Amino acid sequence: MSAKDCGNHGERRRKLFRRIFAGILIFLLIALLVILLVWAILRPSKPKFILQDATVYAFNVSSPNFLTSNFQVTISSRNPNDKVGIYYDKLDIYATYRNQQITLRTALPNSYQGHKEIDVWSPFIYGTAVPVAPYNSVALSQDQATGSLLLMIKIDGRVRFKVGTFISGKYHLFVRCPAYIQFGSRTNGIMVGENAVKYQLVRSCSVSL
Template sequence: MSVKECDHHKGRKRKIFQRIFWGIIIFLFIILLTILLIWAILRPTKPTFVLLDITVAAFNATQPNFLTSNFQVTLSSRNPNDHIGVYYDRLDTYVTYRSQQITYRTAIPPSYQGHKEIDVWSPFVYGTDVPVAPFNFVSLSQDQSNGNFYVNVKIDGRVRWKVGAFISGHYHLHARCPAYISIGNNGNGVNYGENAVKYQLDQRCSVSV
């Protein structure tokens, strides 16, 4: 009798554990399905970025194959979502010329952007005696002689989405803002301090997340 009773109790315990296990699995599945349904209904849209203006304080080839540049860029970011917030955990801004980075990276402080909110940042980005590829230096010298140059202001970062109490994992964000500037023609810009010219652009940036 005692052996049968032990087997009977073991069988009951096994069934109880199985029910608890499958109950937890079903509960987690329902939570995950609910989150996915909410996510699909809300349809998160990536933020929009606009390069409002750029102030050029320096853009000089100090010696062969080296460039010194100094910019202040004004960027706006808008969260187009009605029910989703955006955490900007990391944003780095820098400038490239013909696909080559010519400034150091400047970090924008982390922030949270609520529904339909707009943030504006004005970081300084610069590079001192940055090496330039020889083939790019030839184009750079020509652009300096012509008084015109074309650069890209780029933003790399990591963002998270907030839906109610749910916060997603990190996503990589990349923004690319083209800027065509006439450094030899102040008619396209406004003198802004000593040896600095500000150019109004209002250039929409391409964004990928």
């Protein structure tokens, strides 16, 4: 075999590899374009969250600047999409007061939410002798004395969207639910057991991705 034949054989092989590579690349680009078009047409909407109620079992400010609290909240999530499912991969719920976290994070169970479905969670969120900033400790005592307290129930986590067999990457989910708790007057709540009070709230939450 001449050197010229070997050179032609090598050139044909390189051309074949280039064609195969180009074919694979074109296929991937077409598949990506189809996915993007489907995604753009369906335009998945964010889930909608509602804080339905909060049951207060304990809420005590102690010296010097510590807070012990125990709540059970009921939160519902609705998938507003007709053709898009939602995977909740990791969700943590906790409470804050004036932008300071005052409870531990409680993990919500992973779940899949189908089209137009509603999920309901009723987790406990609590913190024992949590140190709070001195100015927040003063504000907490004042709010308790006046009988009205605004907490923010927050959910942080990750979600994925499912369109047909396609599953998107993970998106960071932020949920913020205002919880107005009125101490002092139990006419605004329902007694649960000896010391707990349940407050019907029904507050829409802000959701961002």
